[in-house]
Amino acid sequence: xxxxxxxxxxxxxxxxxxxxxxxxxxxxxxxxxxxxxxxxxxxxxxxxxxxxxxxxxxxxxxxxxxxxxxxxxxxxxxxxxxxxxxxxxxxxxxxxxxxxxxxxxxxxxxxxxxxxxxxxxxxxxxxxxxxxxxxxxxxxxxxxxxxxxxxxxxxxxxxxxxxxxxxxxxxxxxxxxxxxxxxxxxxxxxxxxxxxxxxxxxxxxxxxxx
Amino acid sequence: xxxxxxxxxxxxxxxxxxxxxxxxxxxxxxxxxxxxxxxxxxxxxxxxxxxxxxxxxxxxxxxxxxxxxxxxxxxxxxxxxxxxxxxxxxxxxxxxxxxxxxxxxxxxxxxxxxxxxxxxxxxxxxxxxxxxxxxxxxxxxxxxxxxxxxxxxxxxxxxxxxxxxxxxxxxxxxxxxxxxxxxxxxxxxxxxxxxxxxxxxxxxxxxxxx
Numbered sequence: 001x002x003x004x005x006x007x008x009x010x011x012x013x014x015x016x017x018x019x020x021x022x023x024x025x026x027x028x029x030x031x032x033x034x035x036x037x038x039x040x041x042x043x044x045x046x047x048x049x050x051x052x053x054x055x056x057x058x059x060x061x062x063x064x065x066x067x068x069x070x071x072x073x074x075x076x077x078x079x080x081x082x083x084x085x086x087x088x089x090x091x092x093x094x095x096x097x098x099x100x101x102x103x104x105x106x107x108x109x110x111x112x113x114x115x116x117x118x119x120x121x122x123x124x125x126x127x128x129x130x131x132x133x134x135x136x137x138x139x140x141x142x143x144x145x146x147x148x149x150x151x152x153x154x155x156x157x158x159x160x161x162x163x164x165x166x167x168x169x170x171x172x173x174x175x176x177x178x179x180x181x182x183x184x185x186x187x188x189x190x191x192x193x194x195x196x197x198x199x200x201x202x203x204x205x206x207x208x209x210x
Numbered sequence: 211x212x213x214x215x216x217x218x219x220x221x222x223x224x225x226x227x228x229x230x231x232x233x234x235x236x237x238x239x240x241x242x243x244x245x246x247x248x249x250x251x252x253x254x255x256x257x258x259x260x261x262x263x264x265x266x267x268x269x270x271x272x273x274x275x276x277x278x279x280x281x282x283x284x285x286x287x288x289x290x291x292x293x294x295x296x297x298x299x300x301x302x303x304x305x306x307x308x309x310x311x312x313x314x315x316x317x318x319x320x321x322x323x324x325x326x327x328x329x330x331x332x333x334x335x336x337x338x339x340x341x342x343x344x345x346x347x348x349x350x351x352x353x354x355x356x357x358x359x360x361x362x363x364x365x366x367x368x369x370x371x372x373x374x375x376x377x378x379x380x381x382x383x384x385x386x387x388x389x390x391x392x393x394x395x396x397x398x399x400x401x402x403x404x405x406x407x408x409x410x411x412x413x414x415x416x417x418x419x420x
Contacts, residue, residue, distance in 0.1 A: 048351035068305035095278035141258035
């Protein structure tokens with residue numbers, strides 16, 4: 001399998017954590033987003049939206065979208081499971097992951113920032129404010145959605161919720177969003193930092209990091 | 211179970227289709243988004259992001275996020291399944307659903323439109339253009355992601371992909387986005403229109419429709 005990746009993409013970061021938790025071996029090919037490599041026709045044939053990550057299987061078939069890739073990997077290698085066994089807790093962990101993937105991340109990613117510049121002539125300080133608003137509001141909601149850490153967001157093992165939360169916390173720090181009002185998120189972050197899988201997947205640990 | 215709903219929310223529309231396909235009986239409570247009912251503290255305690263849909267279970271526990279709710283309902287009542295049995299096709303159907311739920315819908319929903327007005331003083335024609343751009347680009351990518359309809363997006367039975375696609379097509383028509391370049395999407399729309407579950411779930415068939 002080949003993962004089309006970019007070290008700073010928080011969606012790709014989620015998949016890297018899942019791969020490391022599962023102990024899978026996946027070849028990685030960086031797609032440099034700031035150089036526009038995602039818009040190369042060859043890549044766009046795999047990812048029509050010109051985004052990372054994309055997983056290419058050995059038979060050539062392709063799976064896009066980080067959460068779909070992670071569900072596929074979870075089906076391919078069920079241990080350790082990436083969702084709690086209880087169906088309601090599993091749904092709540094998934095809802096937390098989706099709150100990040102649908103309500104925070106897309107609003108502050110490169111496609112949208114470029115559109116704000118193009119259509120509204122957005123300046124750097126306006127973009128910074130736009131980004132910080134969505135991250136602050138979104139993580140404050142996530143703080144309410146997760147259970148008191150035990151020590152992970154939904155129990156004794158990391159789940160899809162932690163897998164999505166840690167890259168979003170990385171982005172919050174990168175863009176100077178304070179997390180003082182999010183003690184549960186900070187506790188989850190500390191628990192994940194103790195696991196090698198989360199450490200290996202960090203942007204700064206990637207070969208294409210700059 | 212109680213579904214907190216709004217007739218025109220395309221995320222709630224997805225859940226209504228899933229409920230109808232499964233033949234489940236769920237009490238529905240409308241939350242009038244244009245009247246701001248989603249920001250009432252009572253509702254916000256269930257949905258920290260103040261969005262619909264939210265599913266409340268009989269024991270009081272709550273599940274947010276349409277795709278998490280649909281996965282929960284699929285686990286609760288496995289027939290008919292909402293994903294293809296083949297793991298790769300299932301991941302591709304899920305990726306199509308997520309392309310809509312993460313890359314199209316959040317960029318044009320009420321929270322973001324209000325932020326564009328607040329932060330960039332966006333006028334009605336600019337908002338219309340913003341919305342149309344994301345829907346056009348996103349549905350064009352979905353057209354490339356789905357298989358030739360047979361007759362649904364991923365085979366002979368409707369899946370999560372169709373469940374997310376039909377409400378997004380409804381939004382495209384509502385905002386005058388042409389679909390002439392999307393013959394696969396139009397074929398899927400025609401196949402879904404022949405199923406009572408998709409018809410029952412339409413916004414205009416809801417008791418809170420205006």
